[in-house]
Amino acid sequence: MRKKKTEKIALILTGVVCLFIIMNKNDTEDEVTSNSKDTYEMPRHQTHLPRSKTPQPLSSRCQQNMSAYNVTGFSTLPGHIQDFLLYRHCRNFPMLLDLPNKCGGPLNSADVFLLLVIKSSPENYERREVLRKTWAKERLHKGVWIRRVFIIGTTKTGFEKRRLNKLLKLENNENEDILQWDFNDSFFNLTLKQILFLEWMERWCPHPRFLLNGDDDIFANTFNMVEYLQGQEDNDGSKHLFTGHLIQNVGPIRHSSSKYFVPVQVQESESYPPYCGGGGFLLSGFTARTIYNMSHSIILLPIDDVYMGMCLEKAGLKPTSHFGVRTAGLHVPAENVDNFHPCYYREIILVHRFLPHMIFVMWDEIQNPHLQCGKTNSSLQGSP
């Protein structure tokens, strides 16, 4: 009789424990579902990191600028441009992945000689992986530190968005090289991405000597880059430097079929200031901070490299041309010459549009001590 009673109590207890477990499980599921409403939540593993911004509740999300609907011809504009006008004023987005210690903290950030700032997007996993083991490898080279960050927004919605965010979180756990904010990682949000990076830099890495800012599909010869930057006479990063593929005397493209289409509703002026092609350019820490300062008083323009040019112009600084930066690709003179002959890439500092596997091969080949190249070929030094 007594034994039966104990058994009964044990059974009830087990039931209660099971119920408790099930309820808890439901709780975590609820949490996951609430994420799907895109609430802003700091990744849990990072809660120990110092942060000055608290996660923002849904209600503080940036609201549409309703007056944009009243702009002449608004309804005839392509969707992404309408979107741009509606959210043009929004500059604050919650950080999903942060790296406060990337540069050893703000005070030590001058120990970073070259910070590689690479614009990527969630899907571009293969590109990031190959860069990590090739030209963007973090290392001490010729006595100076090269560091790397990828700057990324979010894409997709619902499960897909969460899966991609999980990927980035996993990558970040392994590599500590991702800065991610919760905004739509679209072409017309690239300027926003750049400003968010500069804001992060101001807070956590204010004094890197130099930066490379570029796309995740470039081949960069970071050895040559360090050599070039170390050769800067009396500029340790505290003076102006902004160099790349210089573009001048151009203005907004007004054909609506172009990727770069900027209608008068976005910019009225027919001219852009001089700027460097956004595929990749080099700048000093000083110039990066100056650009950030200027950005506070310049309305966003969707084309990020032009926007950089606007900030420079406002600061009274000029971008310059570097022959080794080929964001428009490399012009190889003869037809029967291999476009990917490593000798061409030994001389340059940056070329746009490389597939991941080609980056891997080229990075190996330019370091081959037995590579036989002629004297610097003049055809490599002309303008692109």
Ligand SMILES: *[C@@H]1O[C@H](CO)[C@@H](O)[C@H](O)[C@H]1NC(C)=O
């Ligand atoms: C848009 O224009 C209408 C008519 O001129 C005006 O009544 C309305 O207040 C405007 N809306 C905004 C948000 O500016």
Ligand SMILES: *[C@@H]1O[C@H](CO)[C@@H](O)[C@H](O)[C@H]1NC(C)=O
């Ligand atoms: C809202 O849009 C109108 C029309 O484009 C613009 O004049 C105004 O400056 C915008 N407001 C903000 C806060 O950006």
Ligand SMILES: *[C@@H]1O[C@H](CO)[C@@H](O)[C@H](O)[C@H]1NC(C)=O
């Ligand atoms: C992001 O922007 C692109 C281009 O404007 C658009 O096609 C896409 O639907 C947007 N994604 C989200 C999740 O808003």
Ligand SMILES: *[C@@H]1O[C@H](CO)[C@@H](O)[C@H](O)[C@H]1NC(C)=O
């Ligand atoms: C930029 O991102 C914000 C936040 O996700 C989004 O609301 C806006 O539509 C995006 N703008 C463009 C032009 O894609």
Ligand SMILES: *[C@@H]1O[C@H](CO)[C@@H](O)[C@H](O)[C@H]1NC(C)=O
């Ligand atoms: C940016 O502005 C801040 C405050 O206005 C100033 O202290 C700082 O020196 C400026 N930095 C540069 C690089 O212009």
Ligand SMILES: *[C@@H]1O[C@H](CO)[C@@H](O)[C@H](O)[C@H]1NC(C)=O
């Ligand atoms: C440079 O390339 C051109 C065109 O292929 C070739 O005619 C010339 O001999 C090369 N010069 C050197 C120094 O290799």
